[in-house]
Amino acid sequence: MLIEIIVSFGRLTNQQHMRRIFIVFLSFFLTTLFVNAQSIKSPDEYLGYTLGTEFSRHHQVVDYYRYVASELSNVVLEEYGRTNEGRLLQVAYVSSQQNINNLENIRKANLSNAGIESGTKNNDIAIVWLSYNVHGNEASATEASMKTLYELVTQKKDWLKNTVVIIDPCINPDGRDRYVNWFRQVQSRPYNIAQSAKEHNEPWPGGRPNHYLFDLNRDWAWATQVESQQRLKVYNKWLPHIHVDFHEQGINEPYYFAPAAEPFHEVISDWQRDFQTQIGKNHAKYFDAEGWLYFTRERFDLFYPSYGDTYPTYLGAIGMTYEQAGHGRAGLGILNDEGIELTLVDRIAHHNTTGLSTVEISSKNAQELNTEFRKFFNNSGLKYKSYVLRGSEDKLNALKVLLDKHEIAYGQANGGRVSGFDYQRNASGSMNTSSNDLVVSTNQPKGKMVKVLFEPNAKLVDSVTYDITAWSIPHAYGLDAIASQSNVSSNTSPAAVTKNINASFSSYAYLSKWDHIKDAEFLGQLLQQGIKVRFTEVPFTTEGKDYDRGSLIIVRGDNKHIEDFDTKVIATAVALQRDLTPVRSGFVDKGSDFGSPNVKLVNNQRVAILSGDGVSSLSFGELWHFFETQLHYPLTILDTDYAGNINLDGFDVLILPNGWYGGVLNEGAMKKLTTWVRSGGKVIAIGNALRSFANKDGFSLKSKKGDDDEEEENLLLPYAQQEREYIKQMITGSVFKAKLDTTHPMAFGYDDDYFTLKLSSSAYDYLDGAYNVGYLESNARPVSGFVGSEALKAQSNSLLFGEDRLGSGSIIYMVDNPLFRSFWENGKLFLANAIFFTNNNKFRI
DSSP, X not given: OHHHHHHTTTTSOHHHHHHHHHHHHXXXXXXXXXXXXXXXXXXXXXHTSOTTSSOOOXXXXXXXXXXXXXXXXXXXXXXXXXXXXXXXXXXXXXXXXXXXXXXXXXXXXXXXXXXXXXXXXXXXXXXXXXXXXXXXXXTHHHHHHHHHHHHHHHTOGGGGGSEEEEEESOSOHHHHHHHHHHHHHHOOSSOOOOTTSGGGSOOTTOSSSOTTOOOGGGOTTTOOSHHHHXXXXXXXXXXXXXXXXXXXXXXXXXXXXSSOEEEEOTTSOHHHHHHHHHHHHHHHHHHHHHTOOXXXXXXXXXXXXXXXXXXXXXXTSEEEEEEEEOGGGOTTEEEOTTSOEXXXXXXXXXXXXXXXXXXXXXXXXXXXXXHHXXXXXXXXTOXXXXXXXXOOHHHHXXXXXXXXXXXXXXXXXXXXXXXXXXXXXXXXXXXEEOTTSEEEESSSTTHHHHXXXXXXXXXXXXXXXXXXXXXXXXXXXXXXXXXXXXXXXXXXOOOOOOOOOOOOTTOSEEEEOOSSHHHHHHHHHHHHTTOOEEEESSOEXXXXXXXXXXXXXXXXXXXXXXXXXXXXXXXXXXXXXXXXXXXXOSOOSBSOOTTSTTEEEEOOOOEEEEEXXXXXXXXXXXXXXXXXXXXXXXXXXXXXXXXXXXXXXXXXXXXXXXXXXXXXXXXXXXXXXHHHHHTTOEEEEEGGGGGGXXXXXXXXXXXXXXOHHHHHXXXXXXXXXXXXXXXXXXXXXXXXXXXXXXXXXXXXXOOSEEEEEEOSOOOBBOOSSXXXXXXXXXXXXXXXXXXXXXXXXXXXXXXXXXXXXXXXXEEEEESSOTTGGGTOGGGHHHHHHHHHTTTOOSOOO
């Protein structure tokens, strides 16, 4: 066709001829570009249904992104990992063709502005990261991502000239497909808008969490989950200027967007605050035009560091949460309490609007975003310049793993005396450092993140918060620490050296320490190979070396049935990097000999756990994840649906996660459970599970009583004051210093003091006639975090961990959850002790 048009110009003058040819070529080129862009199929066309009339499964979303990337060279996909269930994790880079061709230079220039890449490089490109569906059943987000992608490449290309948009269409594919597959199975056609309809009432555990039932929106900082770990590798390559986390909330709250609510963490700059407001006003312009309802500056604060808005904020971004009405209840359409039908089509439209609005205002402010991003990484004003940490090799190595995930630098101390804030004393103090101590400095690009994670007590300007208010890493990892206002010199931390352990075929036994969860993993691996292991209940000294309570003793004579005994023990130790010491005799220099009643055999425990209705899915998930990914020890999962029919005689330990067991542990079930315990079984009850035993005949657990007069006064509070007044009764994740009875097996491997993360105001009296293993003393005060004035009163002289003997068995009480979000590393050994050591000196058939 083009040739025919050119031929028809043959009778024109040369000048006219050339001008016409140029115009035709230009018109043809521009038309081709337009047609190519327009020829991209919309999500509706590609999927075969209108967005919002069906929920798309993850593989369909992946296919659409692959299709667009295959058709357009200015859309590039990066596959960054797989979920526990094997689903793909990917991001799409969307920009102009020129920017895509220069993508690596743009990335490096941005990192140079943060001080991570060497040199200073000019960059005027805005980098916007849009994250969708971190909560699986907030399912409109992923649908909206496809619409946003399509409109960016077909209608909003001008914004892409100075903006790189990074889209993660689904952070949590396992949870989302759990929800979508369930909904497709039970949905009515046409959809039913009644709130009572089955399609609006998800079964346990719901689609919100990932495979291991973790809330991925609380995992950014702790990175315990594979989705988070793999995402951070990509995120840290870019450090975007804007990060949006798309969510859904209850069906009666229309839409929330920035600016966020107080409290803001103090490291957040004035400009970060102000630009959130600018973004919110840009969104409001579009919502106002459509008559859509929304709210700002309420509920969603910027304090706890492990959210999808706060974590990016502490790395220089404008981090924001957008919340659309819907959640797992809304389905394709539901009637809310105001009689308004909320549809998936509406939800997609709202998220699409804020997503595009975010790109728009970022494009308009690209230069300023880069300038302010660069300013954020000036860390000269931070109070503490260095954090010096001391602890066992295992504890410090665990911390190094976390720091490596965030690409935070650290080194080994050069020696000398360091003064500052002493975490153990919660006051000024000092220590003489050695090369074994770890130094983490704020004099590095991610210095503000270091401050947030390590600071002794985060400054809180408003007690009404959305999550926990204390998380200091030295307490979480069980480390002694000094926060110094001076720069502490350090050397680069040496690479880990693999331990080589030689077999000693003439040894009487092998000995191994016990003070870290890696030691429990070692024990579990030995037991699963049929190797018999003993542990000591008293300290002893042999061949010039001291061993504390809990130390493992692997006696050759106990294991005559094991072929290649030495080879298997050594191989297991090497694999887990455990130190083993061979000894020539069971006759010790001091303490109890290896045949003493104080040295007990560890039985291969058969462990079960309850799941299902009434059980906190998060608490269950923490335990499930712990057994499968850290302890690597068999766990049988039971369900409350058939709990009454379970024969517990096949188990030694039953774990009751945090939960509400009133409908499960009825009178008959409790009688059956108690009979099993008296015959030698062991129950480990965590958090609210303790309520099933508190104040009941036959159990030592008693709730602490409040002040009845004050409760009556609270009944007369004005409506507007009730939220604030209720806070007085709350503990929102604060740290207390507890005392431990380290002679009890449940506390083996610990020092006398333990910093516990207290998550609720529940309080129990010291056990009468039972073992108080961990407890708060009189005048208990938090060392960090918020505690309501009334809640605090009940914490003095209260139980933390305890053992209640019933017949031959035990009930283990854990008032505080030692596995919370899997980041409170120093609590995990309590659970291992409860499983393997506590009241475990008998063999059950």
